[in-house]
Amino acid sequence: MATLKQVAAHAEVSVQTVSNALNAPHRLRPDTLARVNRSIELLNYRPNRNARSLRTSAVELIGYCVPSWPNRTHLVMDQFLHALCAAAESTGRHILLFTAPPGVDGMPVYDDLHARRLVDGFVLSQTETRDPRHGWLKEKQIPFISFGRVWKESTQPGSWVDVDGAAGTALAVRHLHETGRRRIAFIGWPTTSGLAEDRLDGWRTACEALDLPTNGLTVHCPEDTLDAGARAAAQLLDSPQPPDGIVALSDILALGALRELTRRGHTPGVDIGVTGFDDSPLADVVSPGLTSLRQPMDDIAAELITVLTDPPAGPVERLLLPELIVRGSSAPG
Amino acid sequence: MATLKQVAAHAEVSVQTVSNALNAPHRLRPDTLARVNRSIELLNYRPNRNARSLRTSAVELIGYCVPSWPNRTHLVMDQFLHALCAAAESTGRHILLFTAPPGVDGMPVYDDLHARRLVDGFVLSQTETRDPRHGWLKEKQIPFISFGRVWKESTQPGSWVDVDGAAGTALAVRHLHETGRRRIAFIGWPTTSGLAEDRLDGWRTACEALDLPTNGLTVHCPEDTLDAGARAAAQLLDSPQPPDGIVALSDILALGALRELTRRGHTPGVDIGVTGFDDSPLADVVSPGLTSLRQPMDDIAAELITVLTDPPAGPVERLLLPELIVRGSSAPG
DNA sequence: GCGGGTGGTTTTAACGTTCAAACGTCCGCG
DNA sequence: CGCGGACGTTTGAACGTTAAAACCACCCGC
Structure with missing residues (x-):
């Protein structure tokens, strides 16, 4: 494995000159x-x-705690990780994965990784209501950026990037309308x-803006499963005035709803629109395809990396719009 | 941030002594x-x-190329990554993520990461038939370990760990029997x-061992979607002698089959068993739950890391058994 | 012909750690 | 009493790189 010294000897210059050839x-x-x-090339x-x-x-590595949500399926994690890696690489950096206990118990792990100079900073995701990590890291002056807001806090320590869930569900409502x-x-x-x-708000606001009814048109599922979605759909369909459109908070719930509709002989996308x-x-693998709101992963990742690696003076708080991908469940072919 | 030197000064010993306190x-x-x-503690x-x-x-980092299979859903990647991280951490190492073009085009990326000493070696996954990466890395003497076999090659360069798919489907057949x-x-x-x-072989062998019929009982789906699974199930059910059990190669196909069964008024798990x-x-989120073969992620990850970081003399070729998780689709509770 | 730049290159030192060798002290043994 | 060896510690050097300062021509203007 060639070193600067060998390249320098080969090119008959000093070591520093080779270093400059690369950096300046x-x-x-x-x-x-x-x-x-030529010498660099030759000696590989x-x-x-x-x-x-x-x-x-500066190690040019960014720490990311690999999530392990017990009861929630994380179907787009690979997309997010891919986008995050690509964004990091476009600035010459890489992602270092690690595991840590949830909440404040995991903070010693973050601290250790930073103190031992394995990473320059962190990307947080899976942010929870009143997530303690942000305050902790800020306190210790460890660089970080959050994908997701710390909900229900008046002021959130540090910068964040998030997807505008309200705008997303509003988009879905307008499309169904x-x-x-x-x-x-x-x-x-x-x-x-x-x-x-957040997502409920978007639905309500959009409905009101279009003079659509909202009363008796919400169901809250205790868990994110197909069955829960199906039961919710059943409840709505059994009501005196059943809906002709359904905006679901997740793909899983939406798929559950689709299943119930099909079971009852409805044709999703024709009789009832679902998102x-x-x-x-x-979403792309069921029939009919499920209309869904795509989070702009590449933009999110790029923004996360930019703000983390090259932070502006003040905190950044950035909401990105999801994109509605229309498929058969809302507007057949 | 304290250094060895400062600790040494504080403890009134030489730098090397502090180093020895940690390493020997x-x-x-x-x-x-x-x-x-005491000084180490005190100065943190x-x-x-x-x-x-x-x-x-030695950097104690292991490279893993974040997969991006275009047309195949990768539903257990988060489990695998979590297990891999945990296994690496148990030996004081970490996982470094990167992206690379598929096949041989990606090899310069691997080479570069290794040459610049960002990683000590690699864990490969998403191995394909006649995967060129193994030979390339072996040639360059870059340490690696493969999760998954390079199919259809008589001898495979390097060590590998894989799940015994044939044993898995055989397990499913015997359970349905x-x-x-x-x-x-x-x-x-x-x-x-x-x-x-591999998985087809396991099914066939197990059926033959139990004197069960196999003729006219296989369907090959061109893609891994719910619809394909549903169509396959339809084709089987429409045949003169329909099956009373279905072993599917993937959860997605199995879920498609379940949907078709339900649509036709069958009760999965009672009339027909599905895995x-x-x-x-x-699998845990549908109703009835889907009986499925779990890959032993923790064992796989531990084995991968062990073989990579502390390689035995000869190549390791290790097949691990999947575990059958029985749910309602095969044996209602 | 001489002071003052300027552009290009080299020298020196440092980052924080570990390896290898040197060193000093104490002990047991002949 | 002196010598070899074991033990515990220190010294010196090195890993491969970059920042900062020093250096050296060379050119310019007066």
Whole structure:
């Protein structure tokens, strides 16, 4: 494995000149630069990142705690990770994975990784209501950026990027309205979760803006399962004035609803329009396809990495819009 | 941030003695050790990993290329990643994520990460038929371990760990047989994929061992979607002698089959037993629950890390058994 | 012909750690 | 009493890189 020293010897310049050829090429005379580059090429030199990091004290690694939500399926994690990696790589950085206990118990792990200089900072996700990690990291002056808001706190420590769930469900409502639906229901989770409240708000606001009814058109499912979605749909369909559109908080709930509709002989997309959230791989794999709100993973990841690695003066608080992917469940072919 | 030097000054010993206190405590006199440890504690010292790696030329990081299979849903990736991280951490290592083009085009990325000493070695997954990566890495003497076999090669470069798909489907067949089924069908993929062939073999062998019929009881789906699974089930049910059990190659196909059964008024688990493969989160989220074969992720990950970080003399080739998780789709509760 | 830049290159030192060798002290043994 | 060895500790050097300062030509203007 070639080192700077060997390249320098080969190109008959000093070590520092080779270093400059890589980090500040404008400082070299063009012919020297060419000669050095030839030697680099010839010896197949690659800078040793450990030596560089030791000197500059920047490791160009970003920590990400691999999530393990026990009871919630995480169907788009691979998309997120891929986007995050790609965004990091576009700035010459990489993602380091680790595990940690949830909540404040995990903080020593974060601290240790940072103190031992394994990472420069962290990307947080799976943020929870009143997530303690943000305050802790801020306190310790460890760089981080949050994907997701710390709900129900008046002021949130640090910067965050999130998807505008309310705008998303509003988008779904308007789409269903445009395709002729006039009674649009919402299937969600209990509003103890900030995310659930956000998406519910969007649905309600959009309905009111369009003069659509909202009374008796919400069901809160205790869990995120197909059965729960199916039961919610059944409850709505059995009501005196059943809906002709359903906005679901998640793809899983939406798929459950679709199953119930099909079971009762309805044709999703024709009789009743249904939308989900997240555009998980499943949305494209069922029939009819499930209309769903895709989180703009590439934009999210790019923003996360930018803000983390090159932080502006003040805190960044950035909401991104999801995109409605229309499939057969709301507007057949 | 405290350094060895500062700890040494505080404990009134030399730098090397502090280093020894951490790496070879038996060399110190007990009272010196205690004194040094007190100083370490007091100054909250954490060794700088970059400096250590520079000296020892081992970074204790393992590269893993974040998969992006375009048309195949990867529902258990989060489980795998979590297990892999945990296994790495139990040996003081971590996982570094990266992206790379598929096949041989991605190899420069692997090479670069290794040459620049960002990683010590790699864990490969998403191995394909005649995967070129193994030979390439072996050639370059870059350490790696494969999760998954390179199918259809007589000899595979390097060590691998894999799940015994044939044993899995055989397990499913015997389970369905024990619960009284006598015509057990198989829904799979075209046998161009080694994995598909493996699981098909297991089904066939088990059926033959039990004197069960196999003729006209296989369907090969071109894609891994719910619809494909549903169509396959329909085709089987429409045949002159319909099956009373279905072993599916994937959870997705199994769920498609379940949907078709329900649609036709059958009761899965009672009339017909169905099993899937992978025990994805969905298996537990549908009703009735889907009986499925769980890959022993923790064992797989532990084995991968062990073989990679502490390789035995010869190549390791290790098949692990999946575990049958019985739910309502095969044996209602 | 001489002070003052300027552009290009080299020298020196440092980042924080570990390895290998040197060192000093104490002990047992002949 | 002196010598070899074991034990515990320190010294010196090195890992591969970059920041900062020093250096050296060379050119310019007066």
